[in-house]
Amino acid sequence: MNAHSRSTLLSLFSIFLVLLFALTGCQKPQASLTAGTGSASLDAPNGLLTALTITNAGSAPAEDVQVSSLSIAGATLTLPTSLPSSLGSIPPDGTASLNANFTSPSAKPDTDYLLAVAGTFHEHGHEFNFALQQTVRTPPASPGTSPSLSGSAPSNHVTGAPYPAQEPHFGNEVNDGGKILRVPTGPDRPLTPSKESGVKPAVKGSGGGGGTASISFPTNAPVGIQSSAVAEPSGASGGGVVFETANWYAAYSTNGGSSFTQLNPTTIFPNGSDGGFCCDQIVQYVPSIDRFIWVMQYGPTTPAPNPNPKNLPSNGPGLYRIASASPADIKSSKGTSWSYFDITSEVVLGTTNKPWLDYPDVTYGDNFLYLSADDVNNFPSHVVVRISLSDIKAGGTINFSYTKPSDSGVAWGGHLCQNTRDQIFWAGHNTNSSIRVFNWPESSGSYSWRDISIGSWPNTTTTNKMTSTTPDNQDWLTKLSGFPGNAVLGLARSSAGRDTQRTNQLYLAWTGAIGNGFKQPQVQWIALDINNNFALVSQQQVWNSGYAYTYPAFAVNSQNALGMSLEWGGGGNYENHVAGFWGDFVVYQTTNSNIGTQRFGDYVTIRQNTDNPAKFDAFGYGLNKSTPPGSTVSDVHYIIFSR
DSSP states (O other): OOOHHHHHHHHHHHHHHHHHHHHHTTOOOOOEEEEEEEEEETTTTTEEEEEEEEEESSSSEEOOOOOOEOTTOOOEEEEEESEEEEEEEEEEOEEEEEEEEOTTTOOOOOOOEEEEEEEEEETTTTEEEEEEEEEEEOOHHHHHEOOOEEEEEEEEOSSSSSOOOOOOOOOGGGGGOOEEEEEEOOOOHHHHOOOOOOEEEEOSSOOOOOOOOOOOEEEEEEOOOOOOOOOEEEEEEEEEEEEETTTTTEESSSTTSSOOEEEHHHHHHHHSSSEEEEEEEEEEEEEGEEEEEEEEEOOOOOOOOOOOOTTTOOOOOOEEEEEOOHHHHHHHTTTEEEEEEEHHHHHHHHHTTTTOEEEEEEEEEEEEEEEEEEEETTTSSSSEEEEEEHHHHTTSSSEEEEEGGGGGGGTTTOOOOOOOTTTTEEEEETTEEEEEEEEEEEEEEEEEEEEOOOOOOOOOOSSOOOOOOOOSSSTHHHHHHHHHTTTTOOEOOTTTOTTTTTEEEEEEEEEOOSSSSSSEEEEEEEEGGGTTTTTTEEEEEEEEEEEEEEEEEEEEEETTEEEEEEEOOSSSSEEEEEETTTTSEEEEEEOOOOOOOOOOOOEEEEESSSSEEESSSEEEEEEOOSSSSSEEOOOEEEEHHHO
């Protein structure tokens, strides 16, 4: 046999081996399924309810994903009711949600369980097996209580800006990768939808309110901040000043919003040994101490690579810089004179597991300022910090108390209550038919929690999607579907004594997915009677069969009316900010977007107006095409509205 013949035979043999491996399934798939974050809950007497995120970390779609086995040692599977169960197709970097329930005579609170998942998927016509494991932990027993911990921080004062500007310093953000809290499916409880809500333009002056009173928008002012498509607007007004932030920038107005002066936070404060200013900002004005509170998130000292394609951990700690200034100081210094103190991740989380806080919220009560954040590297964990208002006003050493982060893991991605007065509230979902509500009286060194049964709302699952498409075919809820997901974002407490039917009620709101009779994502919210052991008073929705409502923010005015700031879009509409009153069943569009995105988020804001407490201040945004075309710019607005 000559050399040419041998070469031909070897080539044919190589082709035969390739075909043989392909036919026998021995080739390596390009899709790669991994177990993401998981959660668990208990349902008396012995129900063990779980939810798991499955991620495709590969470079090809995993098609027709079928789960053929689900197990927890010593437990019997009850949901899904039959196997295999389809998860559909998972694109590269995409996720699917798997809800699995069990019964177990040994199910206990505050306990780890190993969830094992196995099945098959297809790629280019070939079938592959997968097997995954993930530890899920049940929350602490309910009802429960826990003592707070304590700390302190020195105060500083800064003048002399501008300091050298720096690029925002990004670390391993919770809202940019991997950490998704899916809600387990609970017992089915009937849910009756409320009346559909519509949308009208927010015309300056009066418009039809849908009820007996009209609504007025005396101010709807573009701030001029062109931030990220994830703009996260926050703000407040007081003492003749409006102060607003949008992710990396800040701005203030001394003429009621007619014009704004923009600030770069990295030039206001000296650049020290911290990791540098990152992103999320929250603003409040506290009338009792006549101070604006400006909270800025600073990154870890040694960040993960940027970009961070594999969600690598950072080497913490990060910190929150909490700055305060009176309206007079802001006016005289042109926004550059502040007292401030830093709360580091190490202080409230400890030094283990690379502590790193993200996604803050801030509110205030009669005597304290409250800060909340997620513990990124110890999923799911959520901490609430209580800070003395008198210490902030004095400008010396700051004393604070804080919660044990693992106690309120169900509140991952959640916000704090507005109008909170003599105690603070926060909440999270045990299941889609049970909510856990936390409270911390200002007179107490301990905080408590209890579980409340509610109607079954459509949590985000493989069949219940959080999706909404703009006219340019962009799913503007892609980011919300992962984070903050179904977290409780809108919280407010009714005013005392103004309305006997609403006195001392607690309002809690979140976004629900498509499902359970709702054709579009919607805002779900409940009212609880604080005086009656947080009994459920009502469960309502802001919804429409043709388009989505999301990102709820709530506040209550001096007339005990519930004000709403949120976003809407889809069904032939771009994403836009809307505001209005609950009970009118119509909200009013304040922005005019003309481009879609898959990176919208992560919150909008509403406050009781300080100068006229019957009015509301709202802070939201839309998105517009840049001039010249080629990119997307945010359109951040400051809005005042009232009856």
